[in-house]
Amino acid sequence: MVPPPVAESLTGRRNPARLILAGIVFLLPIIFFALFYIYPLGSILRLGLIPEGVLDTAALTQLFTDGYLLRVLWFTTWQAMVSTVLTLLLAFPGAYVLARYRFRGKTAVRTLATLPFVLPTVVVAAAFVALIGPSGVINTWLRDLFALEAAPIRLNQTVWIILAAHVFYNYSVVLRLLSAYWQNLPPSMTQAAQMLGASPRRVFFEVTLPLLRPAITSAATLVFIFCFTSFGVIVILGGPRFATLEVEIYRQALNLFSLPLAAALSLWQIIFTFILMWVYTRTQARVGQTVKAISRGAVERAVKKPREKIFVFGNVVLIVMLIGAPLYALVVRSFRGRSGFTTAYYQALFTNRDDSLFFIPPGEAILNSVLIALVAMALSVSLGLLAAQALTRWERETNGRKPIGTTLLARGLDALLMLPLATSAVTIGLGYLIAFGQSPFNWRASLLMLPIAHAVVAVPFVMRAVLPGFRGIQPALREAAAILGAGGWRVWWEVDWPLIRRPILVGAVYAFTISLGEFGTSIFLARPERPTMPLAIYRFLGQPGALNYGQALAMSVLLMLVCAVAFLAIEHFRFGNEGEF
Amino acid sequence: MRSIAKWLVLLVIAGLATACSAGGGATDGPVVVRLMTHDSFDVSAELIATFEAETGIQVEIFKAGDGGEMLNKAILAKDAPLADVLFGVDNTFLSRALDNDIFLPYQSPLLGDVSDALELDSQYRVSPVDFGDICLNYDVAWFEEEGVPPPDSLGDLVDPTYAGLTVIENAATSTPGLGFLLVTIEAFGEDGYLDYWQQLAANDVLVVDGWEQAYYSHFTAASDGDRPIVVSYATSPVAEVYFAEETPVTAPTAAVLTDGTCFRQIEFIGILKGTAVEEQARLLVDFLLDKAFQEDIPLKMFVFPANETAQLPEIFRMYGHAADAPAQMAPERIAANRETWIQDWTNIVLR
Numbered sequence: 001m002v003p004p005p006v007a008e009s010l011t012g013r014r015n016p017a018r019l020i021l022a023g024i025v026f027l028l029p030i031i032f033f034a035l036f037y038i039y040p041l042g043s044i045l046r047l048g049l050i051p052e053g054v055l056d057t058a059a060l061t062q063l064f065t066d067g068y069l070l071r072v073l074w075f076t077t078w079q080a081m082v083s084t085v086l087t088l089l090l091a092f093p094g095a096y097v098l099a100r101y102r103f104r105g106k107t108a109v110r111t112l113a114t115l116p117f118v119l120p121t122v123v124v125a126a127a128f129v130a131l132i133g134p135s136g137v138i139n140t141w142l143r144d145l146f147a148l149e150a151a152p153i154r155l156n157q158t159v160w161i162i163l164a165a166h167v168f169y170n171y172s173v174v175l176r177l178l179s180a181y182w183q184n185l186p187p188s189m190t191q192a193a194q195m196l197g198a199s200p201r202r203v204f205f206e207v208t209l210p211l212l213r214p215a216i217t218s219a220a221t222l223v224f225i226f227c228f229t230s231f232g233v234i235v236i237l238g239g240p241r242f243a244t245l246e247v248e249i250y251r252q253a254l255n256l257f258s259l260p261l262a263a264a265l266s267l268w269q270i271i272f273t274f275i276l277m278w279v280y281t282r283t284q285a286r287v288g289q290t291v292k293a294i295s296r297g298a299v300e301r302a303v304k305k306p307r308e309k310i311f312v313f314g315n316v317v318l319i320v321m322l323i324g325a326p327l328y329a330l331v332v333r334s335f336r337g338r339s340g341f342t343t344a345y346y347q348a349l350f351t352n353r354d355d356s357l358f359f360i361p362p363g364e365a366i367l368n369s370v371l372i373a374l375v376a377m378a379l380s381v382s383l384g385l386l387a388a389q390a391l392t393r394w395e396r397e398t399n400g401r402k403p404i405g406t407t408l409l410a411r412g413l414d415a416l417l418m419l420p421l422a423t424s425a426v427t428i429g430l431g432y433l434i435a436f437g438q439s440p441f442n443w444r445a446s447l448l449m450l451p452i453a454h455a456v457v458a459v460p461f462v463m464r465a466v467l468p469g470f471r472g473i474q475p476a477l478r479e480a481a482a483i484l485g486a487g488g489w490r491v492w493w494e495v496d497w498p499l500i501r502r503p504i505l506v507g508a509v510y511a512f513t514i515s516l517g518e519f520g521t522s523i524f525l526a527r528p529e530r531p532t533m534p535l536a537i538y539r540f541l542g543q544p545g546a547l548n549y550g551q552a553l554a555m556s557v558l559l560m561l562v563c564a565v566a567f568l569a570i571e572h573f574r575f576g577n578e579g580e581f
Numbered sequence: 582m583r584s585i586a587k588w589l590v591l592l593v594i595a596g597l598a599t600a601c602s603a604g605g606g607a608t609d610g611p612v613v614v615r616l617m618t619h620d621s622f623d624v625s626a627e628l629i630a631t632f633e634a635e636t637g638i639q640v641e642i643f644k645a646g647d648g649g650e651m652l653n654k655a656i657l658a659k660d661a662p663l664a665d666v667l668f669g670v671d672n673t674f675l676s677r678a679l680d681n682d683i684f685l686p687y688q689s690p691l692l693g694d695v696s697d698a699l700e701l702d703s704q705y706r707v708s709p710v711d712f713g714d715i716c717l718n719y720d721v722a723w724f725e726e727e728g729v730p731p732p733d734s735l736g737d738l739v740d741p742t743y744a745g746l747t748v749i750e751n752a753a754t755s756t757p758g759l760g761f762l763l764v765t766i767e768a769f770g771e772d773g774y775l776d777y778w779q780q781l782a783a784n785d786v787l788v789v790d791g792w793e794q795a796y797y798s799h800f801t802a803a804s805d806g807d808r809p810i811v812v813s814y815a816t817s818p819v820a821e822v823y824f825a826e827e828t829p830v831t832a833p834t835a836a837v838l839t840d841g842t843c844f845r846q847i848e849f850i851g852i853l854k855g856t857a858v859e860e861q862a863r864l865l866v867d868f869l870l871d872k873a874f875q876e877d878i879p880l881k882m883f884v885f886p887a888n889e890t891a892q893l894p895e896i897f898r899m900y901g902h903a904a905d906a907p908a909q910m911a912p913e914r915i916a917a918n919r920e921t922w923i924q925d926w927t928n929i930v931l932r
Contacts, residue, residue: 047657122793129798134807151807157787235790236798240751241931254650255754256920257677259657337826344826354880357626357642433654438661541793542621543883544817544834545824549797549804 026390029383040431048263059260076244080227083166091174097315099182102300111567113172118517121232123556127326157239165233174219180502181215214468249424266427273422277415334553345550360531369533376454376515384462392470421460454515462507469500611639617664623881665856672847676916684851691870707849713884714815714904715760716843720802723809739780748787748799748808760844767908816883819901843904
């Protein structure tokens with residue numbers, strides 16, 4: 001008896017049942033993607049671009065012939081690039097601190113950094129105004145200090161406030177993705193370089209940076225896509241003079257009712273992102289290097305030297321100032337009444353004084369939001385994992401001996417699965433409205449549509465978080481484990497799991513957060529009997545009156561609180577006997 | 582690896598199966614009438630409960646964005662209507678709605694109680710349900726402290742005394758913004774309104790995208806902003822008193838109601854074509870025009886009831902007055918010129 005080659009037994013090519021199962025594993029995310037993304041998107045694009053069975057080519061080419069739209073495209077691109085670079089530069093040292101140092105309050109800092117993600121832009125705008133607006137804290141302070149006539153800092157409706165808000169929102173994306181990956185990198189490599197006499201500068205540029213490249217590009221891609229498709233920040237903080245493609249799509253579709261142009265712009269936005277992702281996945285597959293999991297103790301060190309203290313402290317202060325200050329302004333404002341401190345806004349949240357049909361008891365809104373977010377998280381983590389696992393296997397199988405076709409397919413799918421993040425929310429929203437309002441898929445009223453819609457957006461996030469980890473798994477290690485007699489499950493648990501558990505956690509946190517703060521799809525999918533927290537916030541902001549505004553802020557503070565508690569719960573989740581991380 | 586994959590597969594299949602089975606929905610039970618409306622819609626729970634008890638109809642309310650978004654969604658989905666009754670299409674959008682032929686005519690007997698001035702469709706495809714006046718609001722305390730008289734006319738806004746004091750909404754994206762643009766077109770004519778806007782822009786008017794930002798990010802009376810004049814509604818001062826954190830003696834804000842400075846926005850209801858429950862939809866329309874609901878309107882949505890027999894609440898009689906002579910414009914004229922006006926306005930004010 002000749003034992004089967006290890007590689008073959010690992011991929012299970014011999015066993016037809018396993019082959020079918022492997023097929024299903026990858027088919028599931030594909031079916032989900034096709035049904036809940038391609039189908040609604042196709043419905044709305046067809047309605048917009050092929051209204052009478054004839055393709056509207058004029059709308060399709062307008063982006064490149066219309067001077068105004070060209071300027072919009074240019075602005076969309078450059079502001080996204082600048083925002084991404086700024087966010088990377090600012091978050092890089094923070095990620096290092098979180099990955100390499102052990103200090104008190106680390107989890108708190110990490111949690112704080114992620115909070116902006118759940119806040120509706122209207123609320124963030126109010127916080128920014130309270131902080132750096134003409135009568136805000138900083139300007140008042142500067143005016144008093146230098147006895148100035150007018151407010152010295154005037155950022156409102158400038159590109160600066162757009163960039164600042166983008167950094168504010170996306171800082172944690174870089175921070176979390178980078179530090180989760182960094183924690184898996186053994187310090188031995190940099191130590192070796194140092195021992196061989198390399199200067200710290202050289203070690204950084206020639207060892208650390210190349211090692212981190214997969215995570216950096218992953219984070220940069222996400223941030224770029226977020227800023228490229230930015231809507232709320234542009235409209236609310238930038239004002240009507242600024243427009244990204246996303247803003248223009250919204251205005252065309254809902255304000256001017258020019259569905260053909262809206263559909264054409266959406267299509268271009270998707271195509272641009274696909275090209276970007278295609279280039280990205282090509283480089284990513286090439287640079288991906290394998291690493292092994294290491295324990296936390298071997299990576300993190302205590303803060304000892306004065307220089308380290310200054311560095312760690314400086315970064316924590318930066319995070320607290322950048323992200324904490326606007327949030328703090330928000331919290332303070334939610335307790336500020338006409339005559340000082342008040343809890344009136346919080347109390348008012350709990351009373352339905354006008355017997356409104358749309359009154360949302362905070363407890364119920366919290367429960368709904370959390371339940372929906374949990375379902376969305378479970379869905380997107382499982383689907384993202386399945387897809388990521390299948391993709392990495394395809395890439396790997398084709399190394400060397402297989403035809404190029406599968407690799408290309410894997411890359412194509414990798415890029416394709418990112419598209420929901422880059423698709424205009426209004427386009428996909430209208431698509432849902434049309435596609436799921438009639439047979440065969442009359443599901444518009446289903447309770448699960450909301451978490452499903454959230455999961456569609458969250459899956460790309462989970463994949464971006466998990467893929468670098470999967471690609472880092474050494475095939476040799478898996479083969480060795482198999483030779484030593486470990487079963488498929490055991491191999492997964494001992495080899496794959498330690499490397500991907502931190503990234504999974506990051507993906508889960510974001511899936512949860514995306515769902516919790518999501519308002520775009522909530523607005524037309526949420527039914528009045530299932531109100532969520534963002535929906536409640538918008539209900540208050542629709543009417544004048546200090547109590548309404550106060551309640552919106554109070555609800556936002558609750559939203560942050562719920563989010564923070566959920567983060568801490570997820571972070572402290574114990575995985576087997578690995579201990580918490 | 583296989584076994585965990587197997588479990589994940591099962592989990593996802595189970596999830597999707599539940600999603601699909603939950604989607605179908607039971608068809609037994611009471612007749613459901615779906616009411617599609619804008620985000621500002623509100624009603625007392627008790628009223629709906631009474632209506633449901635009396636008629637055996639179950640009302641499902643679906644909010645579809647602001648007025649424009651709601652109408653666009655209704656038009657987009659007209660082959661498979663999103664609802665049976667549409668509440669809240671206004672006179673600035675009425676022509677678009679009628680041109681797209683989304684309504685079934687229905688002449689409710691209750692229209693006898695509604696002022697003829699509000700009825701804009703002679704074929705009864707829509708019925709007026711409420712109205713409000715879009716006008717300038719100002720921060721009373723701010724003007725007292727500065728010793729400046731509050732604005733009284735459109736002309737004041739371009740006076741250097743009021744430079745940098747006004748925040749208005751984008752006419753392309755916001756109903757109050759559009760309403761105010763229409764006011765200036767009525768006041769200065771199609772030949773003169775752009776000159777006025779040029780002067781406004783030169784007087785440092787701030788344009789923001791929506792009412793929420795104008796009011797809650799820039800209006801001094803409601804935020805940390807620095808603009809004491811905002812375009813809002815004639816009834817906003819009532820809401821300021823009603824939703825005050827500590828009930829004030831006088832309203833902190835006031836509306837400018839001078840002749841020709843306000844735009845009257847009228848909201849309509851109509852039965853959507855393609856409904857399977859036309860008869861029940863008519864009952865719902867009657868209910869929405871009837872006194873009980875009409876009297877519920879002011880303190881829920883801060884607009885005026887269309888039904889003239891409806892009594893206004895005390896606080897409205899004290900603080901909220903409709904304009905005597907608001908600017909009005911035929912929906913056909915708005916529909917015919919809207920795009921051009923907004924485009925010209927955008928070029929002058931925003932570019």
